[in-house]
Amino acid sequence: MxxxxxxxxxxxxxxxxxxxxxxxxxxxxxxxxxxxxxxxxxxxxxxxxxxxxxxxxxxxxxxxxxxxxxxxxxxxxxxxRGLVFTGETRTLRALEVEAARAGLRSRSWRGAELTAHLPALTGGRWPEGLWLAAGGxxxxxxxxxxxxxxxxxxxxxxxxxxxxxxxxxxxxxxxxxxxxxxxxxxxxxxxxxxxxxxxxxxxxxxxxxxxRVFKRTLALLQPDDASLAHVVWDVTTETYFRAESGGVLASPCDEDPCGPDATASVTQDALATLGQKLKPVAPELAKSTVRRAWAGLRTFxxxxxxxxxxxxxxxxxxxxxxxxxxxxxxxxxxxxxxxxxxxxxxxxxxxxxxxxxxxxxxxxxx
Ligand SMILES: Cc1cc2nc3c(=O)[nH]c(=O)nc-3n(C[C@H](O)[C@H](O)[C@H](O)COP(=O)(O)OP(=O)(O)OC[C@H]3O[C@@H](n4cnc5c(N)ncnc54)[C@H](O)[C@@H]3O)c2cc1C
Missing domain, CATH: 3.50.50.60 (FAD/NAD(P)-binding domain)
Incomplete structure (x- = not known):
């Protein structure tokens, strides 16, 4: 055969x-x-x-x-390095239950404990994060x-x-x-x-x-402080970011319908959306300059x-x-x-x- x-x-x-x-x-x-x-x-x-x-x-x-x-x-x-979900408490509780069901080690970090682990979230809207040890x-x-x-x-x-x-x-x-x-x-x-x-x-x-094919944008940001020990995934705002090459790699989780031959070029709209989504979650990070950006195709x-x-x-x-x-x-x-x-x-x-x-x-x- x-x-x-x-x-x-x-x-x-x-x-x-x-x-x-x-x-x-x-x-x-x-x-x-x-x-x-x-x-x-x-x-x-x-x-x-x-x-x-x-x-x-x-x-x-x-x-x-x-x-x-x-x-x-x-x-x-x-x-x-671990993955931290942030977002509405109700959603985090549901994720915590699912994590336990799947046998995944997790911990809830609240208030000062959350910002001690992730200073980038200081001044952000969420009081809590759910850390998953197996993510990375x-x-x-x-x-x-x-x-x-x-x-x-x-x-x-x-x-x-x-x-x-x-x-x-x-x-x-x-x-x-x-x-x-x-x-x-x-x-x-x-x-x-x-x-x-x-x-x-x-x-x-x-x-x-x-x-169906959708374009998604990634941007390498250059914040003043790029230290970020864990991956952060905000399940309510739908954005994620993590440390990469001395900067921070982030996505606005955009879903732009396109054909299979769409290019990897990035729109200003996608970068503006990233800034808007990051602002309430990680206010300092939202002020970063974009070092490089590209897009890829996701197929559903x-x-x-x-x-x-x-x-x-x-x-x-x-x-x-x-x-x-x-x-x-x-x-x-x-x-x-x-x-x-x-x-x-x-x-x-x-x-x-x-x-x-x-x-x-x-x-x-x-
Ligand atoms: C911006 C972005 C961020 C993502 N982030 C994550 C993430 O963090 N974690 C995660 O788990 N997943 C992530 N994904 C999803 C993940 O990347 C995809 O699900 C996965 O790569 C799909 O793999 P694939 O092999 O199906 O497709 P591809 O990697 O696209 O492979 C298809 C291959 O087929 C080839 N091909 C096409 N047409 C022909 C032809 N006619 N003849 C010969 N070869 C051909 C192409 O050149 C290509 O190499 C992300 C996707 C994007 C776009």
Missing amino acids: HVVIVGAGIAGLSTALGLARRGVRVSVLERRETPFGGASGLNAAIFRPLEAQKMMTALARRNGELLDELLGHRTAWLDA VIDLHRVARALEQECRRLGVEVACTSEVTGLASWRGGRWAISTKGAPERLADALVLAAGAHSARLGELAGSSMQL SNDELPVIGLDPDVPSLFWCAGLAGAGMTTGVALGDLAATAVLGARVPPSLAARRFSTAPRRRVRP
């Missing part, structure tokens, strides 16, 4: 690794010069072990275990390198500068895959892990899968959960896409799940691509 995967972001390389470990021959086709050149290399690298849906929290845990296994130790891929910052370069090296060691072909331009299926479910400037390839199964471009490629393959399914496994309509076509805003936290686990799906395993219904079937449901006679 030969599987071709389109895309060498976290989704594609993790699916390739899962398949290669199970003895399958795999080729990964990537249009850029190196892996992780798309969203996987342009994100905030925050490991958020507690997600809104229980399924995503469980995937984050599994993701951590798989990365520990791949890189040998948690400190090899994660700077577990992922070393994207190490994860990318480890995934690629392990894939290659297991015999995976990782072909960069190989843009897929055509997909044709034959009877019996085999695929002919055209790439720019390279000979056509044949495959027994095709996995779309092309991030923002996945739906467009799906259309070429005859699928009607819908994905219609119910905002990832799309994994066999296409509802097209035989031998598989998905590992729609990783939304948590792909670095869950992508290795999702890729592993996609790999098992290619080999015939069932995917949890809330993640299965088949949940988007457009075929009319068959009536069951009483």
Whole structure:
């Protein structure tokens, strides 16, 4: 069996690794010069072990275990500096309950204790924060390198500068895959892990899968005092920030709908929104100058959960896409799940691509 995967972001390389470990021959086709050149290399690298849906929290845990296994130790891929949620007390209480349920170590910091841990919040609107020990910052370069090296060691072909331009299926479910400037390839199964471009490629393959793409901005700020011991995520205002390269990396959590070819350019509106959101949360930080800013694309399914496994309509076509805003936290686990799906395993219904079937449901006679 030969599987071709389109895309060498976290989704594609993790699916390739899962398949290669199970003895399958795999080729990964990537249009850029190196892996992780798309969203996987342009994100905030925050490991958020507690997600809104229980399924995503469980995937984050599994993701951590798989990365520990791949890189040998948690400190090899994660700077577990802790993540502090701020926001309305009611929301923090609910998160605290969820953290306990998920077995995650957390503590509530109030008033002076909060600002002692995080002086940047001095003068801010929230009297409380919820610290999660397991949160932190992922070393994207190490994860990318480890995934690629392990894939290659297991015999995976990782072909960069190989843009897929055509997909044709034959009877019996085999695929002919055209790439720019390279000979056509044949495959027994095709996995779309092309991030923002996945739906467009799906259309070429005859699928009607819908994905939505949104631009999100990141800015590297230069405040007077850049010391920030933890990642801060404000769940009410929807903004986050953390220390990075002697400055502070922050996002206004903007969601600008766009196409898959949108550029990484940043609008003045997005930077103004960042200033407005930071002001009530971390007033001094809001006064910082912007050293550099860029944007990346986040890809969502219609119910905002990832799309994994066999296409509802097209035989031998598989998905590992729609990783939304948590792909670095869950992508290795999702890729592993996609790999098992290619080999015939069932995917949890809330993640299965088949949940988007457009075929009319068959009536069951009483
Ligand atoms: C600004 C921002 C901040 C984020 N912050 C976080 C965070 O802090 N924590 C977190 O967990 N997640 C975060 N995310 C989400 C995370 O980055 C994504 O969920 C994840 O990177 C998606 O990975 P992917 O492999 O699906 O897509 P990508 O990384 O985009 O990979 C898809 C690959 O497919 C390739 N490709 C596309 N078309 C073709 C073609 N025709 N032929 C060949 N190759 C093709 C692309 O070049 C690309 O390399 C953030 C995202 C953004 C944009």
